[in-house]
Amino acid sequence: MLLQLNNIFKWVNSGGQRVFLLKDINLEVEEGEFISIMGPSGSGKSTLLNVIGMLDAFDEGEYNFMDESVHTLKEKHRANLYKQYIGFVFQAYHLIDELTVYENLEMPLLYKNMKSSERKAVVADMLDRFNIVGKKDLFPTQLSGGQQQLVGVARALIGKPKLILADEPTGNLNSQQGEEIMEIFKQLNSEGVTVIQVTHSEKNAGYGSRIINLLDGRKIEG
Amino acid sequence: MYKLFLKIATRYLLKNKLYSFINIFGLAIGIASFVLIMIYIKNERSYDKFEGSENVYRAYMDYLVGDTFEAGDAMTYNASGPSLKQEFPEVLDYVRFYYFEKVTFVLGDNIFEQPMGSLADASYFNIFKYPLLKGTKETVLKDPNTVVLSETLARKLFGSEDPFQKTVSAFWDGTEVVLTVTGVMPDPPQNIHFKNNFLISFNTENTWGIFNEHQLKPNWNMNNYYTYIKTASNTNAAQLRQKIIDSDIEEDTEERHNIEPIEDIHLYSNKPYEVEANGSITRIKFLSAIAFIILILSWLNYINLSTTKSLERAKETGIRKVSGAQRPELMMQSLVESILLNMVAIVIALVLTLVLLPLYNNYTGKNLSLEWADIESFLPIFGFILFGMVLAGLYPAIVLSSYSPAKALKGKIKTSTGGLNVRKGLIVAQFLATIILLVGTIVVTKQINFLQNQPIGTNLNQIIALHGEVVSKEVDSLVISKYNVLESELENLSFVKNVAIAQTYPGDSFDNLSSSRGVTLPNGDVDNNNVFYSYHVRPDYFNLVGIEFLAGHTFIPTAAKNYNQVVVNEAFLRLHNITSVNEILGKNLKFWGNSDWQVTGIIKDYHHFGSKRAVLPMIIRNQYDVYNLLIKLDDTAISESGFTNSINQIEKKWNEIFPRSSFNYTFLDKKFQAQYNDDKAFGIAFQVFTLLAILIASLGLFGLTSYTVVQRKKEIGVRKVNGASVAGIMKLLNQDFVKWIALAFIIAVPISLYAMNKWLEGFAYKTNISWWVFALAGIVALAIALLTVSWQSFKAAMANPVESLKEE
Ligand SMILES: Nc1ncnc2c1ncn2[C@@H]1O[C@H](COP(=O)(O)OP(=O)(O)OP(=O)(O)O)[C@@H](O)[C@H]1O
Numbered sequence A: 001m002l003l004q005l006n007n008i009f010k011w012v013n014s015g016g017q018r019v020f021l022l023k024d025i026n027l028e029v030e031e032g033e034f035i036s037i038m039g040p041s042g043s044g045k046s047t048l049l050n051v052i053g054m055l056d057a058f059d060e061g062e063y064n065f066m067d068e069s070v071h072t073l074k075e076k077h078r079a080n081l082y083k084q085y086i087g088f089v090f091q092a093y094h095l096i097d098e099l100t101v102y103e104n105l106e107m108p109l110l111y112k113n114m115k116s117s118e119r120k121a122v123v124a125d126m127l128d129r130f131n132i133v134g135k136k137d138l139f140p141t142q143l144s145g146g147q148q149q150l151v152g153v154a155r156a157l158i159g160k161p162k163l164i165l166a167d168e169p170t171g172n173l174n175s176q177q178g179e180e181i182m183e184i185f186k187q188l189n190s191e192g193v194t195v196i197q198v199t200h201s202e203k204n205a206g207y208g209s210r211i212i213n214l215l216d217g218r219k220i221e222g
Numbered sequence B: 001m002y003k004l005f006l007k008i009a010t011r012y013l014l015k016n017k018l019y020s021f022i023n024i025f026g027l028a029i030g031i032a033s034f035v036l037i038m039i040y041i042k043n044e045r046s047y048d049k050f051e052g053s054e055n056v057y058r059a060y061m062d063y064l065v066g067d068t069f070e071a072g073d074a075m076t077y078n079a080s081g082p083s084l085k086q087e088f089p090e091v092l093d094y095v096r097f098y099y100f101e102k103v104t105f106v107l108g109d110n111i112f113e114q115p116m117g118s119l120a121d122a123s124y125f126n127i128f129k130y131p132l133l134k135g136t137k138e139t140v141l142k143d144p145n146t147v148v149l150s151e152t153l154a155r156k157l158f159g160s161e162d163p164f165q166k167t168v169s170a171f172w173d174g175t176e177v178v179l180t181v182t183g184v185m186p187d188p189p190q191n192i193h194f195k196n197n198f199l200i201s202f203n204t205e206n207t208w209g210i211f212n213e214h215q216l217k218p219n220w221n222m223n224n225y226y227t228y229i230k231t232a233s234n235t236n237a238a239q240l241r242q243k244i245i246d247s248d249i250e251e252d253t254e255e256r257h258n259i260e261p262i263e264d265i266h267l268y269s270n271k272p273y274e275v276e277a278n279g280s281i282t283r284i285k286f287l288s289a290i291a292f293i294i295l296i297l298s299w300l301n302y303i304n305l306s307t308t309k310s311l312e313r314a315k316e317t318g319i320r321k322v323s324g325a326q327r328p329e330l331m332m333q334s335l336v337e338s339i340l341l342n343m344v345a346i347v348i349a350l351v352l353t354l355v356l357l358p359l360y361n362n363y364t365g366k367n368l369s370l371e372w373a374d375i376e377s378f379l380p381i382f383g384f385i386l387f388g389m390v391l392a393g394l395y396p397a398i399v400l401s402s403y404s405p406a407k408a409l410k411g412k413i414k415t416s417t418g419g420l421n422v423r424k425g426l427i428v429a430q431f432l433a434t435i436i437l438l439v440g441t442i443v444v445t446k447q448i449n450f451l452q453n454q455p456i457g458t459n460l461n462q463i464i465a466l467h468g469e470v471v472s473k474e475v476d477s478l479v480i481s482k483y484n485v486l487e488s489e490l491e492n493l494s495f496v497k498n499v500a501i502a503q504t505y506p507g508d509s510f511d512n513l514s515s516s517r518g519v520t521l522p523n524g525d526v527d528n529n530n531v532f533y534s535y536h537v538r539p540d541y542f543n544l545v546g547i548e549f550l551a552g553h554t555f556i557p558t559a560a561k562n563y564n565q566v567v568v569n570e571a572f573l574r575l576h577n578i579t580s581v582n583e584i585l586g587k588n589l590k591f592w593g594n595s596d597w598q599v600t601g602i603i604k605d606y607h608h609f610g611s612k613r614a615v616l617p618m619i620i621r622n623q624y625d626v627y628n629l630l631i632k633l634d635d636t637a638i639s640e641s642g643f644t645n646s647i648n649q650i651e652k653k654w655n656e657i658f659p660r661s662s663f664n665y666t667f668l669d670k671k672f673q674a675q676y677n678d679d680k681a682f683g684i685a686f687q688v689f690t691l692l693a694i695l696i697a698s699l700g701l702f703g704l705t706s707y708t709v710v711q712r713k714k715e716i717g718v719r720k721v722n723g724a725s726v727a728g729i730m731k732l733l734n735q736d737f738v739k740w741i742a743l744a745f746i747i748a749v750p751i752s753l754y755a756m757n758k759w760l761e762g763f764a765y766k767t768n769i770s771w772w773v774f775a776l777a778g779i780v781a782l783a784i785a786l787l788t789v790s791w792q793s794f795k796a797a798m799a800n801p802v803e804s805l806k807e808e
């Protein structure tokens, strides 16, 4: 098992009252799954994804990731954990505007203290794989949305993660560009990478093997 | 990884040009100001340091005033040095100086006045470990009629010839001595308080004939000598000082000897009869404060701007975190940026400094420099700057790295109230500093104006003082009669109003003024406590310099015993509680062993030393001696004939009567005003640095508002759509700043009031710090802030709301 959420609660205090963002979430994810999270706007999809990605804390419950109990880990260890095993893809791409395509891809490797020669090889490999060698010296603002998201996915993959978390990765793309990204996910998944994506599109959800529906922070079975 | 940091930083700074410019420019100004002030202060603190200087002290006189002793005279007696050495075993050696403001050197037809030199004991080079280029330190000043010349003076006299063992004539007060050159020393450095261009062996006083027999003997009557002592290196200075104070080597209860470290003289001593006008520790303290304020201001600016800006970069930080960056790495990134920015600023600051130093030197006549040779001594300064810039980079770094990635990725982060308070605090601090500096500038300017506009009791316009040296072997009486001829010939010139001869004049140094104690008043009271000051003039003097009589009149030259006539001033009357002029007018005073000095007049107080000092009690005597020939020129006549032409005519007359002589002249009003030069320079420094501080603060404010306005663009748009007016929006955006400035103002008032009162303590006559000084400072600060802010808020308020809403 890759990860397991047990009775996860997350809330914020607003006007002296607890507002629940996540309520009693239980979830088990096996390695190699392709999961889609769906639900109306504001239902807590992004929140859940962030919790899984350890980008956000939760208030109650247990979270085990690859036999590590995340809820007991210090921030530093948590960061080490996701840095090693998780890649993120965002709706808004979230590339650093001051860096070229090449440098954006290289960045996560720097934080892994990889040697320069190795870095070069890995980045070159990735550029090749995504057919963006010609774009490597351009800055993100010089690319189309689809191209930016390609770079975003490439960056998520560069650290060879076990798990890809994608929050509406196609939300800003036209259907053709979206399909391209989904095909990539499918290909990755077949190579053994676990994928969890948030999506509003039934069609995109169809790429996955399992759908989780959220409503008001609660998982609804069905 | 640092390469990446550097790359991002560079690209970011290049992309955000306005932000980078404001930051770098602000920092550069701050650093340049700091370095400039520090160079100046370092120079001021470097005075009189030489090998063993820590064991060298100057002896001076304390006078009893009322029932406490006050530092009364930087000069001592010719017996002081020998007695101190004899009485106190800690005193290893002494050197005495008899100082000449100028001596006229004559070598064949080469006649010129050389300022600043002394008779000095042979021990000079044993105490002042300055180098000697030619000659032997132990013997150069041993024999009478020998002289050590500065390099420049030697060249002036002998050109490229070797001056060693050559002879030259020196004239002082019309008396000649022939000196043999036994040594050449380097020119005096600029940072010593006692600059000598020549040293004549002390025992030359026996052969020169400028002193009478009585004065030559060791005595406690004529304190015209500067005395420096050298103590054993293990001496407890405080103890020795106490012993000297307690001892009564002179056997005089009205005064006592005291000592002070030579290294402290330049900044801490301001006694009558200083060798040169010294610096002031108060000024140094104020300038240091200003330097630190400006530097800190520019750092606050940096912190404020970069923290605000970092909000915009939350997304980037989030991405980094998601990509595996951890806090230390994020903080390093932020620090690298800060250091990069500061480095650029430092380079610009150094260039600015190098450009400004010559200008500054030109203006002040100093010779300050920033050289690689003494870069080492600037290391602490640069260390401090480095330390500050790391500190300034740290806060934004902490703020930036503390965002949780999930929140950061949502884009714009709402500032936490804590962060907002910090930034408000920074703005308040900036304005606090600005207002304090503004108050300071206004008070300093006001005080200098006050000093200059203070009635000085004289009219020194269009008066020149001729003080050439007559180099002839004629007897004094012949020279005096020639002076008489000259006087009447000058008076006949169309552009000359009046001529008088005087020993000294207002604005001249202490040198030609004698100080004494011991006077018997007409009612028989004897005062041995208080010092009075005295000089002699010819009867026309008072009228010429515009000194008014309260009662009586000037000397009557035709009277019998006219040379015993004196005039006293109001301060003299006050000192002795004389309330009615009749108690003294026409009556006799007794001093200097003479019993019949007849008081012919009482003059109104005038300022002999500018209005920095209180008016001194004076007795002015009637005596004919050839010192300064004061000439009052006629305004209208001068404008007709031209000034240079007039001076040429005067010089011609002078040369006709005294063919072998030097000629030079001084403008009295200029010389008098020169007494305020240091204060004026301080005032200008204050103004310039206040201006810079304001510039830095407004840059910060400009940057900050341009950012907040962008942030609130949508809000402004919504408000406008809902009917808010331009004025209403501007009020909304400006009111915060008004509150902050009000707060800064409230804190600034007591601080600046305290500081400026401290500064004013150094003046005998002070301007008052009225309420409007603060009001003006507050209004200026407010106006500058509102102008800066409104520039931005007006643009925002005028923007088309549809446009700003569409952008979101
Ligand atoms: N820091 C927070 N404080 C208060 N409420 C929050 C916070 N973060 C999220 N929420 C609320 O939690 C709820 C879930 O938000 P979340 O972003 O997970 O929704 P989502 O399902 O991803 O919606 P969408 O499809 O629009 O992206 C929303 O109602 C949101 O307002």
Ligand SMILES: [Mg+2]
Binding pocket: A045, A046, A047, A167
């Ligand atoms: Mg969402």
